[in-house]
Amino acid sequence: MPSTSDDFLTLGPHIRVLPIIHGSGDFAIRVREELLARPYDCLAVPLPPSFQDDVEAAVERMPTIAAVVQRDADGESDGASFVPIDPCQGVIAAIRTALGERIPRAFIDMETPSFEARHAWFPDPYALKLVSPEKFAAAMLPMIPAPAEGQHAHRIAWMAARLRKLETRYRSVLFVCSLLDWPWIRDAYARKLEVEEPDRFFSPIETFPVDPKTLIFFLGELPFITALYERGRRELTPDDNLSVDGVKELVLHARDALKSTLPRVAQRITPQLLSVFFRYVRNLALMDRRLTPDLYSLVMASKQTAGDDFAIAVAEAAREYPVDPQFTEIDESRYLRMSTDRAELPEWGTLGMTTRLPGQALSWRTCELKPRPPERDRKKWSQRWDPYGMCSWPPEDDRIESFQKHVRDQAKAMLGADLARSEKFTSSVMDGLDLRETLRNWHTGDLYVKVIPPDRGSIEVVVFLFDTPADPRTYPHRATWYAEHSEESTLAFFASDPMKNLVGPGIAQAQYGGALFLFPPRAIPDVWSNTTLDFTDTLEERLIAGALLHTREKHVAIVSPRPPLASWRRLARRFGVKLVYLPLKRFSGQTIERLRTFHVLNGKHIRSYAADYIRET
Numbered sequence: 001m002p003s004t005s006d007d008f009l010t011l012g013p014h015i016r017v018l019p020i021i022h023g024s025g026d027f028a029i030r031v032r033e034e035l036l037a038r039p040y041d042c043l044a045v046p047l048p049p050s051f052q053d054d055v056e057a058a059v060e061r062m063p064t065i066a067a068v069v070q071r072d073a074d075g076e077s078d079g080a081s082f083v084p085i086d087p088c089q090g091v092i093a094a095i096r097t098a099l100g101e102r103i104p105r106a107f108i109d110m111e112t113p114s115f116e117a118r119h120a121w122f123p124d125p126y127a128l129k130l131v132s133p134e135k136f137a138a139a140m141l142p143m144i145p146a147p148a149e150g151q152h153a154h155r156i157a158w159m160a161a162r163l164r165k166l167e168t169r170y171r172s173v174l175f176v177c178s179l180l181d182w183p184w185i186r187d188a189y190a191r192k193l194e195v196e197e198p199d200r201f202f203s204p205i206e207t208f209p210v211d212p213k214t215l216i217f218f219l220g221e222l223p224f225i226t227a228l229y230e231r232g233r234r235e236l237t238p239d240d241n242l243s244v245d246g247v248k249e250l251v252l253h254a255r256d257a258l259k260s261t262l263p264r265v266a267q268r269i270t271p272q273l274l275s276v277f278f279r280y281v282r283n284l285a286l287m288d289r290r291l292t293p294d295l296y297s298l299v300m301a302s303k304q305t306a307g308d309d310f311a312i313a314v315a316e317a318a319r320e321y322p323v324d325p326q327f328t329e330i331d332e333s334r335y336l337r338m339s340t341d342r343a344e345l346p347e348w349g350t351l352g353m354t355t356r357l358p359g360q361a362l363s364w365r366t367c368e369l370k371p372r373p374p375e376r377d378r379k380k381w382s383q384r385w386d387p388y389g390m391c392s393w394p395p396e397d398d399r400i401e402s403f404q405k406h407v408r409d410q411a412k413a414m415l416g417a418d419l420a421r422s423e424k425f426t427s428s429v430m431d432g433l434d435l436r437e438t439l440r441n442w443h444t445g446d447l448y449v450k451v452i453p454p455d456r457g458s459i460e461v462v463v464f465l466f467d468t469p470a471d472p473r474t475y476p477h478r479a480t481w482y483a484e485h486s487e488e489s490t491l492a493f494f495a496s497d498p499m500k501n502l503v504g505p506g507i508a509q510a511q512y513g514g515a516l517f518l519f520p521p522r523a524i525p526d527v528w529s530n531t532t533l534d535f536t537d538t539l540e541e542r543l544i545a546g547a548l549l550h551t552r553e554k555h556v557a558i559v560s561p562r563p564p565l566a567s568w569r570r571l572a573r574r575f576g577v578k579l580v581y582l583p584l585k586r587f588s589g590q591t592i593e594r595l596r597t598f599h600v601l602n603g604k605h606i607r608s609y610a611a612d613y614i615r616e617t
Contacts, residue, residue, distance in 0.1 A: 008134045008137070008138060009133065009134055009137065009182075011163065011175070011185075011186055011189050012163075012164075012167055012189065013167070014166075014167040014170060014171055014172060014173055015044075015163055015166070015167050015173045015175060015189075016038075016172070016173070016174055016175070017174075017175045017176075017177060017182050017185070017186070018030075018031060018034055018090075018133060018174060018175070018176050018177075019133070019136075019137045019140075019177060019178065019179040019181075019182040020090035020091075020133075020176060020177070020178065020179065021090075021122045021125050021178075021179055021359055021360065022089055022090060022091065022178060022220065022355075022357040022358060022359035023084075023086065023088060023089055023219070023220020023221065023357070023359035023360065024088065024090065024125040024220060024221070024359065024360075025087075025088040025125075025220075025221045025225065025226070025229050025242060025243055026125040026126060026128045026129075026243055027090040027125050027128065028087065028088050028089060028090045028092075028093035028229070029093075029239065029240055030090075030128055030133060031090045031091075031093050031094045031097070031176055032093050032094075032097050034133075034174065035094060035097045035098065035101065035103070035174060036097065036101070038172065038174070039172060040103055040172045040173065040174045041103065041104065041170050041171055041172050041173075042103065042104050042105075042106055042166060042169075042170040042172070042173040042174070043094055043095070043098040043103050043104070043105050043106065043173075043174055043176070044105075044106045044108050044162070044163060044166060044173055044174065044175040044176070045091050045094060045095060045105065045106070045107055045108070045109075045175075045176055045177075046091065046108065046109045046159060046176070046177045046178065046181065046356075046357075047083060047091070047107045047108075047109050047356060048107060048109045048110065048111045048112070049107045049108075049111070050070070050111060050205060051068055051070070051083055051107060051205065051356075052105065052107045054068045054205050054206075054207050055068050055083050055085070055092075055095065055107075056095060056099065056105070057207070058085040058207050059085060059092060059095050059096050059099060060099065062085060062087060062096065062230075063087065063227075063230045063234075064085075064209055065084075065085060065086065065209065065210045065212075065215060065218065065219070065226075065321065066085040066207050066208060066209050066210060066336075067082040067083070067084055067085065067207070067208050067210055067218070067336050067338075067343075068082060068083040068085065068205060068206075068207050069081070069082040069205065069206055069207070069208060069336070069345065069348075069353075070082070070203050070204070070205045071203050071204055071348070071351075072113060072114040072115075072203070073113040073114070073201045073202065073203035074113040074114045078351060078352070079114065079351050079352035079353065079354065080343075080345075080348070080351045080352070080353055080354070081114065081115035081353075081354045081355070081356050082353055082354070082355060082356065083355075083356050083357060084218060084219070084220075084355060084357060085207075086218070086219050086220055086226070087226055087229050087230050087233070088219065088220045088221045088225075088226050088229055089220060089357055090176055091176055091357055092357075094174075094176045104170075106162070106166055106173075108158075108159050108162035108163065108166070108175075109155060109158070109159060109356075110154060110155045110158035110159070110198055111198055111201070112151060112155070112198070113201045113203065114354075115151075115354050115356055116150075116151045116152060116354075117354045117355055117356075117358040118152060118178075118180055118358055119358045119359070119360070119361040119362075120179075120180055120360075120361055121360065121361050122140070122179065122359075122360055123136070123139070123140070124289075124290045124291040124292055125243075126243050126244070126291040126292045127291065129240075129241070137179065137182065140179055141183060144179065144180055144183055144184075145180075146184065147181075147184050153184075154195070154198075156181060156184045156185050156188050157188045157193045157195045158195050158198075159177070159181075159185055159188075160185050160186075160188035160189040160193060161188075161193070161194075161195045163175060163185070163189055164189065164192070178357075178358070208334060208335070208336035208345060208346065209331075209334055209335055209336065210335065210336050210337075210338060211332075211335040211336065211337045211338070212321050213319070213337075214336075214337050214338040214339070215319065215321050215338075216295075216318070216319045217338040217339055217340060218338040220359050220360075221243075222246075222250070222295060222318045222319075223318065223319055223320060223321040224246070224249075224250050224253070224317055224318050224319070224320050224321070224322070225242060225243070225246040225247070225250065225318075226321065227320070227321050227322050228242050228246045228249065229242055229246075243292050244292060247281075247292070247293060247298065248278075250298075250314070250317055250318060251274065251277070251278075251298070251302075251314060251317075253317050253320075254302075254310065254313040254314040254316070254317040255269045255310075255313070257313050257316070257317060258309065258310065258313050262309055264511070264593060265306070265307070265309045265310065267589075267593070268306060268589065268590050268593045268594075269306055269310060270589065270590070273305060273306060273590060276305055277301055277302065277305045277306070280301040280304065280305060281293045281297055281298060281301045284297040284300060284301060285297055295315070295318055296365050296367060298314055298318070299311050299314055299315050299367050299369070300367055302314045303367065303369065307615065308369050308370050308371075308615040309372075309615070311367075311369055312369055312371055312372075315369070333346060334346055338353070340362075341353060369615075370612075370613065370614075370615040372503070373502070373503060373504065373613075378502045381502045381504070381505050381506065381507075382499060382502055384505070384506070385499065385502075385506070385508075385602055386602055386603065389602055389603040390600050390601065390602060390603075391600075391601050391603065391604050391606075391607075392481065392598065392599070392600070392601065393598070393599040393601055393607070393610055393614060394607065396598050396599060397488060399594075399595060400515075400595050400598075401487065401488060401489060401517075403591075403595055404462050404464075404489065404517045404519070405519075407462050407464075407557060407559055407582060408459050408462050408519070408557060410582060411459050411462070411555070411557035411580045411582060412458065412459055414580055414582070415459065415555055415580055421450075421451050422434045422437040422448045422449070422450060422451070423448065423449055423451050424446050424447070424448060424449075425446070425447035425448060425449050428449070429449050430449040430450060430451045431449070431450040431451060432449065432450050433447065433448075433449055433450070434448045434449055434450045458553050458555075459553060459555050459556070459557050459580065460518065460519065460520075460551050460552055460553045460556075461516060461517065461518050461519075461547040461550065461551045461553075461556045461557070462516075462517045462519075462556075462557045462558075462559070463514070463515070463516050463517075463543060463544055463547045463556060463557065463558045463559070464512065464514060464515045464516075464517075464559045464560075464596075465513075465514045465540055465543070465558065465559065465560040465561070465584075466511075466512055466513060466514060466515075466561075466584070466592065466596045467513045467514070467561075468540060468560055468561055468562055469538065469540070470494065470513045470514060470538070470539045470540055472539060474496060474513065475494045475495055475496055475513035475514075475539060476496075476497050477494065477495045477496060477497050477498060477510060478493070478494045478495075478527075478528040478539075479492070479493065479526075479528070480492040480524070480526040480527050480528065481493075482521070482523060483521035486520070486521065488521055489517040489518055489519040489521055490517075490518040490519075490521045490522060490523070490524060491515060491516065491517060491518075492515070492516040492518075492524075492526075492527040492528070492543065492546055493512050493513075493514060493515040493516065493543075494512075494513045494514055494528075494539045494543065495510040495511060495512050495513055495598075496510045496511045496513070497510065498510035498599075498600045503599070503613050503614065503615070504610065504612070504613025504614070505606075505613075506601060506602035506603060506606040507599055507600075507601055507602070507606060507610055507613050507614065508599065508600045508601075508602075509597065509598070509599050509600075509614075510597075510598060510599075510600060511596050511597050511598070512595075512596040512598065513539065514539060514540060514543050515543075516543050516546055516547050518547075518550060518551075524546075524550045527542065527543065527546035528542070530546070532549065533545045533546060533549065536571075537567075540568070541567060541568065541571060544556075544558065544568055544571055544572075544579075545571055545575075548571060548572060548574075548575035548577045549575060551577060553577075554576075554577060554578060555577065555578050555579075555580050556572070556577055556578075556579055556580065557579075557580045557582060558579050558580065558581055558582070559582045559583075559584055559587075560581070560583070560584055561583070561584040561585065563581055563583075564579050564581055599614055
């Protein structure tokens with residue numbers, strides 16, 4: 001009978017091997033499907049028999065994440081090895097399915113006083129969506145190095161010998177092992193290598209629940225994604241594409257979390273911005289030669305597209321393991337607190353940790369984020385604040401000055417368009433062809449051109465109203481700031497209370513409710529204490545009245561989310577000035593939100609270190 005691709009992973013007439021990448025949710029699903037698709041009567045896993053009772057008991061308690069830990073007994077190191085009870089571990093998923101289907105289990109790895117893990121760089125398991133496990137393993141075959149002499153080679157020969165014994169007792173055995181081991185186990189199985197019994201030793205084995213705060217260092221997938229796999233199992237919903245759909249749900253969960261703490265930041269995360277975010281994530285993943293993004297790519301894309309607040313929200317959401325509390329009622333004093341290569345265990349202290357199911361190798365990359373300061377620091381900074389020494393943050397000044405100049409130029413263009421008239425074309429096209437008037441008189445055969453008078457006027461004052469109607473309780477901070485140099489405007493504004501949001505020593509953050517820019521700058525009386533303007537009733541009216549009072553031109557530009565109210569137009573007639581209206585929605589909402597957020601510094605000396613605390617928004 002000719003061989004088929006299905007025979008590629010067959011060790012013998014009664015044994016089939018399924019090579020996997022440990023810690024991959026995609027492979028965990030594939031293992032479950034394999035066990036349910038064929039009539040296996042035994043499952044073999046690459047763990048020592050001494051672990052069987054503890055591991056299976058811990059699997060029965062899932063979705064609680066736990067570690068089955070064995071102290072090293074070689075006398076040379078103060079460490080431990082552990083089996084991660086992780087829903088996205090293919091071996092654990094196999095044991096869990098076998099327990100549910102009443103399939104006998106065989107733990108066939110060699111007992112070792114200390115364990116030597118072997119990590120490697122693997123292709124992205126998402127390829128299993130289009131590639132069979134046979135083709136995946138075949139593609140990896142040329143890249144798998146031979147086992148090093150010593151424990152690894154002995155373990156491979158031992159597992160091959162145990163498999164030969166199992167095939168005498170069972171008709172159909174599935175062996176789940178690492179991609180790095182299966183070709184050499186196959187080779188040892190075919191050559192029937194002789195093995196020696198290992199020396200006996202005693203080492204205690206205990207099971208510890210893992211502190212949810214440290215799951216990011218323990219699980220193969222992100223804790224949030226792992227919880228989605230558990231939810232799919234519990235609710236019987238599709239979970240075969242969670243490696244991608246789970247990332248989308250993670251991002252939306254982070255945005256929802258921001259709505260309760262920072263609603264204005266969450267408001268900026270629009271569907272359009274998310275579209276840019278996911279394209280950015282895709283490109284970062286492809287640059288790393290991956291099909292799905294890792295946590296670094298997600299956080300970096302969040303930071304670049306929506307700022308530090310969103311990046312921190314994504315990072316914190318990724319660490320969550322939101323499983324129904326009724327499944328995880330455990331004693332916190334028994335928690336194992338995991339780190340990168342070490343863990344703090346009850347009674348045993350801090351030990352070096354080695355996983356018995358090693359997966360993808362890890363690399364560390366830095367991504368600088370500025371978290372919000374704790375309340376204790378904010379109180380200390382508030383006590384040291386000098387109310388008589390305040391100034392702005394120059395990078396934000398440059399940004400909003402550039403924007404207000406752009407708005408002034410647009411208002412000037414509108415002003416010129418209002419003064420334009422049409423004439424019949426004679427010998428010159430003047431200021432351009434007037435298509436509308438030409439089409440209106442098409443039946444006459446005449447062409448019409450625009451004529452814009454040379455004296456278009458100018459605009460000296462631009463008023464921004466970001467929130468209308470403005471609640472005085474929301475915007476209690478009102479001030480007039482004078483330019484430090486000729487490229488800055490004289491600024492009058494009302495804003496939120498900066499003292500309620502201290503982000504660093506001598507650094508407070510606030511949001512404009514409205515602002516007046518006078519350029520070229522000159523000294524004017526304080527808009528908010530000038531009794532001449534006491535006839536106004538609202539914050540918007542007082543700011544507009546200040547602009548109308550101090551402008552030397554015939555027009556004032558006003559940017560607002562709504563057209564000028566009748567009361568605003570009456571103010572303009574009172575001062576003999578016309579309002580040039582530009583709708584706020586004409587500009588990007590993300591840009592507007594970024595511009596209206598500003599920082600107040602408690603003295604110019606704060607500028608020397610303000611960048612260390614001010615976060616990009």
